[in-house]
Amino acid sequence: MPSENFLQDTLAEELLELALKSGAEVAEVYQSKSLSKPIFFEANRLKQVETSQSEGTALRLWCDGRPGLTVAYGTVEPHAMVQRAIASSKLNQPETIQLVSNSQPAYPDLGKKIPVEKMVEWGKKTISLVRETYPEVICTGDWECDTENTRLINTQGLDCHYTDTTLSCFLSAEWVRGDDFLSVSDGQTERNQLNPQGVAQQILQRLSWAKENTQATNGRFPVLFTSKAADMLWGTIQAALNGKRVLENASPWAERVGQQVISDSLTVFQDPQAGPYSCPFDDEGYPTQDRVFIQDGVLKDFYCDRSTGSNLGTGTTGNGFRPGLGSYPSPGLFNFLIQPGLLSLEDLISYMGNGLIVDQMLGGGGGISGDFAINVDLGYQVRNGKIIGRVKDTMVSGNIYTALKQVVKLGGDADWNGSCYTPSLIVDGLFITTKNH
Numbered sequence: 115m116p117s118e119n120f121l122q123d124t125l126a127e128e129l130l131e132l133a134l135k136s137g138a139e140v141a142e143v144y145q146s147k148s149l150s151k152p153i154f155f156e157a158n159r160l161k162q163v164e165t166s167q168s169e170g171t172a173l174r175l176w177c178d179g180r181p182g183l184t185v186a187y188g189t190v191e192p193h194a195m196v197q198r199a200i201a202s203s204k205l206n207q208p209e210t211i212q213l214v215s216n217s218q219p220a221y222p223d224l225g226k227k228i229p230v231e232k233m234v235e236w237g238k239k240t241i242s243l244v245r246e247t248y249p250e251v252i253c254t255g256d257w258e259c260d261t262e263n264t265r266l267i268n269t270q271g272l273d274c275h276y277t278d279t280t281l282s283c284f285l286s287a288e289w290v291r292g293d294d295f296l297s298v299s300d301g302q303t304e305r306n307q308l309n310p311q312g313v314a315q316q317i318l319q320r321l322s323w324a325k326e327n328t329q330a331t332n333g334r335f336p337v338l339f340t341s342k343a344a345d346m347l348w349g350t351i352q353a354a355l356n357g358k359r360v361l362e363n364a365s366p367w368a369e370r371v372g373q374q375v376i377s378d379s380l381t382v383f384q385d386p387q388a389g390p391y392s393c394p395f396d397d398e399g400y401p402t403q404d405r406v407f408i409q410d411g412v413l414k415d416f417y418c419d420r421s422t423g424s425n426l427g428t429g430t431t432g433n434g435f436r437p438g439l440g441s442y443p444s445p446g447l448f449n450f451l452i453q454p455g456l457l458s459l460e461d462l463i464s465y466m467g468n469g470l471i472v473d474q475m476l477g478g479g480g481g482i483s484g485d486f487a488i489n490v491d492l493g494y495q496v497r498n499g500k501i502i503g504r505v506k507d508t509m510v511s512g513n514i515y516t517a518l519k520q521v522v523k524l525g526g527d528a529d530w531n532g533s534c535y536t537p538s539l540i541v542d543g544l545f546i547t548t549k550n551h
Contacts, residue, residue, distance in 0.1 A: 173185075180203040225390070346486070383408075471501070524538075
């Protein structure tokens with residue numbers, strides 16, 4: 115489903131023409147089409163292969179300066195859609211109209227499609243590698259090739275589009291040992307190629323570490339968040355860097371540009387060309403930008419959409435994204451990267467001496483306040499630089515802003531967890547408590 119299909123489809127142009135004829139001053143159409151081919155494995159066997167398609171169209175227009183928005187999925191009736199958008203505009207207050215008037219119309223396609231047969235082969239190979247060592251383990255997972263076309267066109271002359279193909283996989287290995295139940299999971303999101311050996315190796319390593327159960331030590335200790343778990347820390351930082359929260363005085367960093375806010379070992383940025391979440395333009399039609407938010411712990415910048423950037427006096431950073439097709443663009447991130455260090459995960463474990471590894475957790479982060487208390491779903495006790503076993507019934511608590519000022523070491527094992535690219539890291543001084551204390 116190449117992006118050129120948009121150029122053969124005249125729906126967007128028809129909607130714009132009807133909007134102007136119906137009294138709108140300006141209008142824009144956002145179109146998204148996706149084709150997904152997920153492959154499911156259950157109890158170590160291929161269960162099913164599916165194909166799903168979706169298509170959505172959002173029309174936004176301004177009548178008498180008032181914005182109106184409507185959305186349709188699948189087949190569209192243009193006249194009805196325009197009338198709904200005009201009706202919704204009457205419920206809103208006037209606003210300044212600012213639409214992009216020119217932009218590179220066509221961007222290179224991102225990623226390439228992989229045949230279903232290859233995805234099935236990868237899935238079988240990953241499960242086989244895990245069960246060669248642990249035949250009693252039961253594996254469940256899915257592999258997917260997803261192609262999405264995006265087009266944004268308006269009455270000011272903008273018409274840009276691109277096609278994005280991403281590959282993803284997820285595998286869960288369940289190990290039942292009497293009354294003890296263990297679930298280890300891992301996955302990848304990439305373009306062009308998945309690595310079955312890499313996924314299997316991650317799971318095999320965790321299963322090996324979990325052969326023995328042990329009791330966590332209560333008190334304040336260093337905690338090593340693996341790259342899979344570390345993104346919990348960064349959700350709060352993403353919220354603090356949101357320009358809209360700055361305008362609302364809801365970010366604790368609203369007045370801290372140029373000041374040290376986290377450890378000087380940390381640099382946080384976005385790169386439009388990086389990884390499977392690269393993106394050439396935002397949902398307002400502005401090209402995405404290289405942006406350093408925090409340099410060596412010093413706050414440099416916030417991310418903004420057009421409206422927020424205008425109010426802050428900084429302009430857009432190319433971060434205007436729709437939370438959903440029926441939503442207005444607001445400040446959002448397409449990728450979020452933390453500059454990795456140099457140490458391997460094994461080096462970090464050795465360096466930590468005594469402490470706790472968090473690899474999977476129940477519950478999320480602490481929101482904008484930074485306070486958190488998470489139950490460790492999969493974690494390991496470290497003593498004298500060695501893993502001595504898996505811990506159960508253990509909680510870790512603290513404050514994310516404080517924790518990121520106390521980063522001890524960064525790993526060189528950065529990986530994508532969702533759209534966050536983070537290495538493993540050791541933070542000091544978090545509270546560890548167990549059920550028995």
